Amino acid sequence: MNSEDSEEVKAIKFLINNFNTEDCPNLNSSTDVEFSQQCSQDEHSLIDSLSLICDSITIESIAMKSSTISEESSSQGSHVKIIHDGLSSRVICIRDVAPKFGSRTGFVAVKSLNDAFPDDDQISRLDNEYTISKHLMHCNATRTAFLRTELRDSPSIFLEWATGVTLAEWIKSIHSTDISSPRPIDGRSTLICERKLEFITQLALNISKALSEIHDAGVTHNNLGPENIIVDETGEKDTVSVKIIGLGSASLLTDSNEMHLKGKARIDILSLGSILFEMFTGMCPFNEKSDTHLLEGESDGATFKSRNQLITILTAKVPLDFARLSLDLMEAKGSSRLFETARDVSKELSTLISDMGCIFSNSDEALSCCRLQFPQGKLYGR
Numbered sequence: 123m124n125s126e127d128s129e130e131v132k133a134i135k136f137l138i139n140n141f142n143t144e145d146c147p148n149l150n151s152s153t154d155v156e157f158s159q160q161c162s163q164d165e166h167s168l169i170d171s172l173s174l175i176c177d178s179i180t181i182e183s184i185a186m187k188s189s190t191i192s193e194e195s196s197s198q199g200s201h202v203k204i205i206h207d208g209l210s211s212r213v214i215c216i217r218d219v220a221p222k223f224g225s226r227t228g229f230v231a232v233k234s235l236n237d238a239f240p241d242d243d244q245i246s247r248l249d250n251e252y253t254i255s256k257h258l259m260h261c262n263a264t265r266t267a268f269l270r271t272e273l274r275d276s277p278s279i280f281l282e283w284a285t286g287v288t289l290a291e292w293i294k295s296i297h298s299t300d301i302s303s304p305r306p307i308d309g310r311s312t313l314i315c316e317r318k319l320e321f322i323t324q325l326a327l328n329i330s331k332a333l334s335e336i337h338d339a340g341v342t343h344n345n346l347g348p349e350n351i352i353v354d355e356t357g358e359k360d361t362v363s364v365k366i367i368g369l370g371s372a373s374l375l376t377d378s379n380e381m382h383l384k385g386k387a388r389i390d391i392l393s394l395g396s397i398l399f400e401m402f403t404g405m406c407p408f409n410e411k412s413d414t415h416l417l418e419g420e421s422d423g424a425t426f427k428s429r430n431q432l433i434t435i436l437t438a439k440v441p442l443d444f445a446r447l448s449l450d451l452m453e454a455k456g457s458s459r460l461f462e463t464a465r466d467v468s469k470e471l472s473t474l475i476s477d478m479g480c481i482f483s484n485s486d487e488a489l490s491c492c493r494l495q496f497p498q499g500k501l502y503g504r
Contacts, residue, residue, distance in 0.1 A: 140461060202241045204232070209246060212236045215283055223268045229283035230268065234276045245277050247370035252279045254341055254369040261330035261339055263366050281424045284365040286354030289329075289397070293348060296322070298405030314402070316482050319440060320475060323403050325353065326472040328364050330394060334464035336366060337387050345371040346393040348400060392459055395451025399432070400446060429455045441481050443474060 205212040212234050218225040228268035233251075235244055255267035272278065287295075296318070314322070329351060336343065343350070343366065350368035355361075375386060399407040408424045426432065432454055436445035447470055450459040461467050474481070 146454040147154055147419065171271045208236065210240075212239055215254045223280065223282075224266075225268075225282055227283045229285075230279045230284045231265075232273075232278060233272050233281065234278040236276070240277065243274060248277050248279060248437065250372065251368075254372045254374055255279075255281060257374055258336065258339055258341060258369075261335055263335045263364070264369070265365055266368065276469050284352040284354075284355060284367055285361075286352045286365070288349035289351040289353050289401075291363075292325075293400055293404055313441070314439055317416065318446070320478050321403075321467050323444070323471055323478075324481050325362050325364070326398055326401055327468055327475065328469040330471060332364050332366050332465050333390055333394060334468060337390070337464055340375045341369075342375070342386050343371070343390050343393075345367065346374055346390050346397070348397060353398075353444060386461070391451060391464065391467065392453060394464065394467060395448055395453070398448040398451060399436065402444060403435050403438075407435075416500065424455060426452065441484075443477075443481050447471075447474070 145213040202217070203215045205215055212424070214232050216230050218228055218230045223230050233248070235248060237244065252267050252270045255264060259266050267278035267279060267281050271280075281329050284330060333346070334345070341458070345368060346366070350366060352365040352367060354363045373386070379393075396407050399405070407426055409427055427435075429449070432449060433445060433451075436448060446458075447467075448458045451461055451467065454458070461470070
């Protein structure tokens with residue numbers, strides 16, 4: 123190596139020099155020596171060294187590792203964590219000690235294709251994620267892309283590590299506890315309590331603002347869902363931040379105004395509706411498991427539950443105003459409003475938060491309007 127080394131090469135060199143072989147049980151002392159020897163060679167040797175790290179991580183080793191990266195783990199000197207090891211891709215998290223990549227979280231995510239012979243679509247999605255992430259490098263809603271390279275002939279990208287848990291995990295956690303209102307409605311209320319609903323709605327507002335930021339940069343996500351949103355509650359009390367990930371299916375448009383005028387963001391707005399439904403209810407609005415983030419009628423057989431089912435599930439958990447917003451965003455049959463931008467959604471969520479107290483005080487009357495009424499003494503059908 124010489125003084126002409128690129129910043130990326132220097133970063134990889136640093137990661138290898140600081141790599142703790144105890145983090146990968148399949149590495150031995152001779153391999154560690156090989157790392158040191160290769161660090162004085164060319165860029166390709168450095169890539170090969172990091173490849174050895176990735177190759178040492180097997181499915182068997184996953185059981186020995188935690189999938190959560192935190193400040194606590196960094197203080198213990200751990201340099202590598204396995205996050206995901208699937209059939210098509212592998213994600214590991216490497217500690218950026220100095221940091222050399224300039225990681226704000228102190229960690230770098232390395233995403234590689236696992237398939238020995240990846241198809242063009244897999245490679246294209248990985249390259250697209252890198253390209254879109256580079257385009258959004260000044261966007262607070264996404265993570266920075268550092269490097270696109272080959273690890274043992276496998277296409278790989280280096281990204282900023284997003285601290286937190288997926289929204290899917292967050293939803294499961296918050297709905298696993300009792301969040302019902304202590305104030306009964308007709309003696310059998312299952313409504314989320316006001317404080318919890320305000321917290322959920324604030325998170326929904328943060329998500330809509332993040333989506334708006336991406337759209338303003340001329341990008342549509344096209345596959346937005348709870349698995350592609352990271353929620354971080356490590357900041358100040360009762361505050362959460364979000365990062366939008368999984369940009370492999372994203373589209374980059376040269377004119378953000380054109381995107382809104384031609385309705386290019388519609389698929390993301392529809393997805394936002396189903397996300398709000400899950401946040402409010404803890405349930406999926408679709409009839410079956412599939413790709414739930416595509417336009418209704420264009421998915422692989424997945425369809426929304428009936429409007430009556432959606433209303434019943436929503437109004438059992440949230441006041442009518444919140445239920446109506448989710449239904450309108452999903453463009454369920456009979457919806458009265460059309461939201462064209464994520465910014466419009468943010469404004470509506472802000473209004474709901476401001477009017478929360480008033481909405482809850484009128485929730486009894488609002489719910490009674492939603493129930494079917496059967497006057498006594500009347501016969502309807504046979």
